[in-house]
Amino acid sequence: MPEVLVVDDSKVMREMVVACLRPYPDSRFTQASSGLEAIEQLSLKPYDLLVLDLNMPDIGGIEVVEFVRGQDHLRNLPIIIVTTRGDEASRERALQAGADRFMTKPFTPDSIQGAARALLEKSSAEASRG
Amino acid sequence: MSGSGEFAEFLPAYLAEVDELLASAQRDLLAVEDAVRKGQAQPRAVRELFRALHTLKGLSAMVDVEPIVSVAHWMEASLRLADQAGGRLPESSVEPLVEGLRAIELRVRQLGAGKTASPAPTALLERLEALGPQVLDAAPKRARPVKLDAEAAFASRLAPSEREQLEGGLTAGQRALRLDFVPSSERAAKGLNINTVRERVAKLADIVKVLPLSGAAAGGASLAFALLLITRAEDAALLDAVGGPPAMVRSLEAPEGAAEAPGDLAPAPPDGAALPAGAVLDEELDEPEVRRGGGLLRVEVSRLDEAMEWLAALVVNRSRLTRAVAALTQAGAPTRELTAILQENGRQLRDLRSAILRLRMVRVGDVLERLPLLVRGLRRATGKAVRLELEVGDAELDKAVADRLLPALVHLVRNAVDHALETPEERQAAGKSPEGLVHLSCHARASGQLELTLRDDGRGVDAKAVAKAANAPVPDSADALLDLLCRPGLSTRQEATRTSGRGMGMDIVRRIVVEQLGGELRMETRKGAGTTFTLSVPLTVTLMDAIVFECAGRRYAVAVGTVEELIDVAGVVRPAGADGLGLVERRGAAVPLVSLARLLDAGSSGDASAKGGGAKALIVRQRGDPVAFAVDRLLGQQEIVLRPLEDPLVRVPGVAGATDLGDGQPTLVLDLAALGAARMGRRKRASRAGEWVS
Numbered sequence: 001m002p003e004v005l006v007v008d009d010s011k012v013m014r015e016m017v018v019a020c021l022r023p024y025p026d027s028r029f030t031q032a033s034s035g036l037e038a039i040e041q042l043s044l045k046p047y048d049l050l051v052l053d054l055n056m057p058d059i060g061g062i063e064v065v066e067f068v069r070g071q072d073h074l075r076n077l078p079i080i081i082v083t084t085r086g087d088e089a090s091r092e093r094a095l096q097a098g099a100d101r102f103m104t105k106p107f108t109p110d111s112i113q114g115a116a117r118a119l120l121e122k123s124s125a126e127a128s129r130g
Numbered sequence: 131m132s133g134s135g136e137f138a139e140f141l142p143a144y145l146a147e148v149d150e151l152l153a154s155a156q157r158d159l160l161a162v163e164d165a166v167r168k169g170q171a172q173p174r175a176v177r178e179l180f181r182a183l184h185t186l187k188g189l190s191a192m193v194d195v196e197p198i199v200s201v202a203h204w205m206e207a208s209l210r211l212a213d214q215a216g217g218r219l220p221e222s223s224v225e226p227l228v229e230g231l232r233a234i235e236l237r238v239r240q241l242g243a244g245k246t247a248s249p250a251p252t253a254l255l256e257r258l259e260a261l262g263p264q265v266l267d268a269a270p271k272r273a274r275p276v277k278l279d280a281e282a283a284f285a286s287r288l289a290p291s292e293r294e295q296l297e298g299g300l301t302a303g304q305r306a307l308r309l310d311f312v313p314s315s316e317r318a319a320k321g322l323n324i325n326t327v328r329e330r331v332a333k334l335a336d337i338v339k340v341l342p343l344s345g346a347a348a349g350g351a352s353l354a355f356a357l358l359l360i361t362r363a364e365d366a367a368l369l370d371a372v373g374g375p376p377a378m379v380r381s382l383e384a385p386e387g388a389a390e391a392p393g394d395l396a397p398a399p400p401d402g403a404a405l406p407a408g409a410v411l412d413e414e415l416d417e418p419e420v421r422r423g424g425g426l427l428r429v430e431v432s433r434l435d436e437a438m439e440w441l442a443a444l445v446v447n448r449s450r451l452t453r454a455v456a457a458l459t460q461a462g463a464p465t466r467e468l469t470a471i472l473q474e475n476g477r478q479l480r481d482l483r484s485a486i487l488r489l490r491m492v493r494v495g496d497v498l499e500r501l502p503l504l505v506r507g508l509r510r511a512t513g514k515a516v517r518l519e520l521e522v523g524d525a526e527l528d529k530a531v532a533d534r535l536l537p538a539l540v541h542l543v544r545n546a547v548d549h550a551l552e553t554p555e556e557r558q559a560a561g562k563s564p565e566g567l568v569h570l571s572c573h574a575r576a577s578g579q580l581e582l583t584l585r586d587d588g589r590g591v592d593a594k595a596v597a598k599a600a601n602a603p604v605p606d607s608a609d610a611l612l613d614l615l616c617r618p619g620l621s622t623r624q625e626a627t628r629t630s631g632r633g634m635g636m637d638i639v640r641r642i643v644v645e646q647l648g649g650e651l652r653m654e655t656r657k658g659a660g661t662t663f664t665l666s667v668p669l670t671v672t673l674m675d676a677i678v679f680e681c682a683g684r685r686y687a688v689a690v691g692t693v694e695e696l697i698d699v700a701g702v703v704r705p706a707g708a709d710g711l712g713l714v715e716r717r718g719a720a721v722p723l724v725s726l727a728r729l730l731d732a733g734s735s736g737d738a739s740a741k742g743g744g745a746k747a748l749i750v751r752q753r754g755d756p757v758a759f760a761v762d763r764l765l766g767q768q769e770i771v772l773r774p775l776e777d778p779l780v781r782v783p784g785v786a787g788a789t790d791l792g793d794g795q796p797t798l799v800l801d802l803a804a805l806g807a808a809r810m811g812r813r814k815r816a817s818r819a820g821e822w823v824s
Contacts, residue, residue: 010185012143016192019140036324036355039342040313043353055184058328058340063287067342084188085199086206106191108136 001026002120003046007038007064008053008082017051017082020109021116035059039067042074049120050079051112052099054090062094069098076126078119080112137193142430144193145242148186152235153496155182156503159231163224163506165217171298173217173291174336179227180209186234197250198237204258205230211265216291220264226257228507279384284341284356292358295338296382299360306382307335309357310343311372322373324355330371335361358382429489431529437486442691445479448472453753487670491526494572494580497536498522501543505568508547515554515564516547521571527580528670530771531647535582535667538642541635542584542663543568550588550661560658562587579649579666587660591615591653612653616640643667645790648773672772676799677748678765678791682727686761687770687789687799688748695749699723699760714747714758723747724806726759750802759802772799783808 004027008014014031021027030047032038035056042050050068054061061081068074081099083091091102101115137144158175165172187202205227212219219227233254237247288296296306311327324340331337339358361368365379455472459465498520505518527535551557551566558564572582596614597604605611618637643651649667676687677696699714712723747758770789784805788796 009181010147010189012140012147012189013185013192015143016137016140019137034325036328036340036342039353040318040324040355043313044315044318055181055188057178057181059342063342067344071344082188084184084191086184086187086203086210105188106137106194 002048003028004049005030005047006051007032009033009056020112035064038064050077052081054083054087062097065094065097065099078123080115148238151182151186153499155179160502166219166221171217173295176212176217180213195247197247198234200250201230201233208261208265211262216294223261230258279382292339304360304362307359308380308382309368310378311355327372334363334367335359434490490529492529492532494525495522497532514551516566519569525572525574530671534642534646538639541639546586550586552589578669580669582665585662590657590661591655608654674772676770677767679761680763681761685797687797693748697747699747721756721758723758726761752803752806757806
């Protein structure tokens with residue numbers, strides 16, 4: 001049962017992401033409205049997938065990725081970054097920081113579902129191997 | 131295209147969120163403009179403005195509203211540069227940004243009205259696009275004094291604008307501090323998480339940045355947050371806001387004479403003594419002042435309406451229960467306890483109703499936050515110097531009232547600036563300050579009314595000129611003068627002005643306040659000294675979906691929820707006779723048919739059945755049995771504001787209240803079941819409507 005943490009300061013955006021990913025079997029969703037809240041959540045409970053907005057009021061998605069990748073227990077957490085046209089420079093930085101995938105608004109439910117499925121299946125395969 | 135595509139169902143939520151984004155963007159833009167005028171940077175407002183537009187752009191892209199995406203895109207692009215330049219914008223950039231926001235707002239309104247957003251004006255897009263280079267030119271080539279302790283402030287993790295903000299705080303004589311918060315499940319369970327901590331600290335300080343720390347930097351905890359602040363608050367208050375130990379406060383100011391340490395520094399482990407590692411002190415958290423996560427929740431109004439509908443169903447059910455108990459009592463059953471429970475139940479329903487109504491309340495201050503921007507625009511358009519004073523306090527009112535009231539206030543403010551206030555030269559000649567004053571204050575009265583007072587210190591209303599324009603004798607009282615002013619189409623102006631147009635539109639203001647909201651509008655004016663409008667409006671109104679129909683030449687409304695079915699009266703079994711009663715066939719069963727015209731006309735002796743032939747009928751359950759009420763013509767369905775008829779003399783069983791359908795004429799809202807019961811002598815009192823409305 002994948003635990004997904006959806007982080008965006010826009011409630012509508014979070015709900016759209018959840019609506020897109022809900023068809024993935026048995027997934028459970030937690031929403032966070034800021035980068036800091038996301039980091040706090042990640043310290044309190046294990047997650048299987050992080051969907052992250054780049055632009056947030058306190059600390060941005062890139063800083064969250066940097067922080068997450070600096071934590072031993074979060075090193076392999078799959079991360080999907082949601083960006084907007086104009087974020088190209090930040091995309092590059094997020095990629096270097098260790099984000100796995102990018103979705104640029106507007107995206108379709110199929111595209112983000114596909115990305116989530118690929119990442120979740122990859123990490124569960126790695127887990128069973130390891 | 132507007133709102134099509136995969137996410138069309140999110141459009142209402144999108145509109146609600148975009149409204150909030152626009153409101154905050156307007157606030158921030160005003161702050162930016164203020165700073166620009168003073169030649170200051172406003173890093174926080176610029177950043178917030180940038181973020182609001184960025185979010186707006188992304189959301190609009192998701193719901194496929196391209197015109198908003200393009201406008202937001204170019205605004206965002208220049209603001210991004212301004213943010214990087216430490217929050218500085220050239221003065222020339224303010225106007226295009228204001229226009230950009232206005233263009234977005236207009237398109238949001240179009241979407242809200244179910245229309246397609248019109249394409250973004252090319253000229254505007256070009257102007258916005260041209261902002262980027264202007265912003266870069268305005269960026270300062272800075273050489274700033276070194277004041278920050280780079281190590282303590284994690285200088286390498288701060289944006290230039292954030293460092294500037296911290297240094298600016300120090301220069302302005304405030305303290306720049308680092309405050310640490312250590313989260314935990316226990317704390318989260320008590321409502322103390324990074325979001326609530328931020329809210330609490332924000333009341334005491336400007337939060338410049340929050341950094342997550344782990345490992346050694348977190349002082350042994352697996353995670354700590356370092357809040358970098360500018361503040362005048364005491365350490366104790368700050369520590370209290372983050373829930374006490376483990377926490378610490380540390381100054382970010384560089385020791386006297388210290389040079390700024392070179393760039394890339396690893397975060398230093400904090401002073402061990404100041405940050406006792408270890409468990410959360412539970413007794414600290416159990417203290418009463420540790421508030422539960424007082425977060426805000428955004429709820430669509432339609433969900434509240436839904437709750438209200440369920441409550442209405444409960445109330446109807448309770449009426450049935452009351453009748454059933456009454457019948458039992460009459461039959462001699464021991465119902466004393468049952469009656470007591472029913473009474474208790476009635477009180478609980480009333481409490482529940484007021485609790486739901488309270489959820490619909492919005493702060494008046496939030497409603498009025500558009501006014502400063504409006505006055506700003508008027509200042510530019512009229513060339514008059516105007517100061518807007520808002521004194522709104524914490525009063526709240528129902529969202530439905532607020533939505534209707536705002537246009538009336540906008541109208542009055544516009545009139546005040548446009549017509550009432552004189553030009554600076556005229557004012558000086560009259561011995562007044564060149565800057566005109568528009569003052570809006572409001573407070574809630576115990577009577578469930580909100581009183582708003584809008585005062586200007588302008589020229590006052592010229593009664594003679596108004597009388598002349600209205601072709602009427604000069605009024606002898608303020609009330610009579612207001613009556614004249616509220617005549618449709620009246621204008622004392624020879625020419626239409628650009629901002630208010632020709633008409634004063636006071637008739638519209640009065641219609642909103644008096645007819646739609648059931649409030650009061652008063653005016654006082656003194657020549658040369660100014661005019662004061664006082665608006666009293668109820669804090670709440672009852673909104674309902676209603677079927678509007680015509681009967682015997684008049685229009686009536688009835689709550690949709692009470693009507694079971696609409697039928698053609700083609701299948702009349704027996705037409706209504708002299709007693710106004712007949713039978714109509716519905717799905718093979720005969721249903722009593724009542725001529726509504728006859729019912730409404732019961733007092734007079736006229737032949738009502740001849741007047742109202744009754745082509746359609748509304749089927750309503752009366753004591754559980756269907757009854758068809760024949761009406762002449764159905765006019766449609768719409769949301770109405772129900773105004774209860776307060777006057778006990780006017781209160782009639784079967785009339786739930788009155789409403790304004792938008793034509794300025796009062797229209798009666800009927801409760802057909804109660805009306806039928808009362809008029810056909812089966813029951814004396816209207817149970818349902820009476821109870822609901824009171």
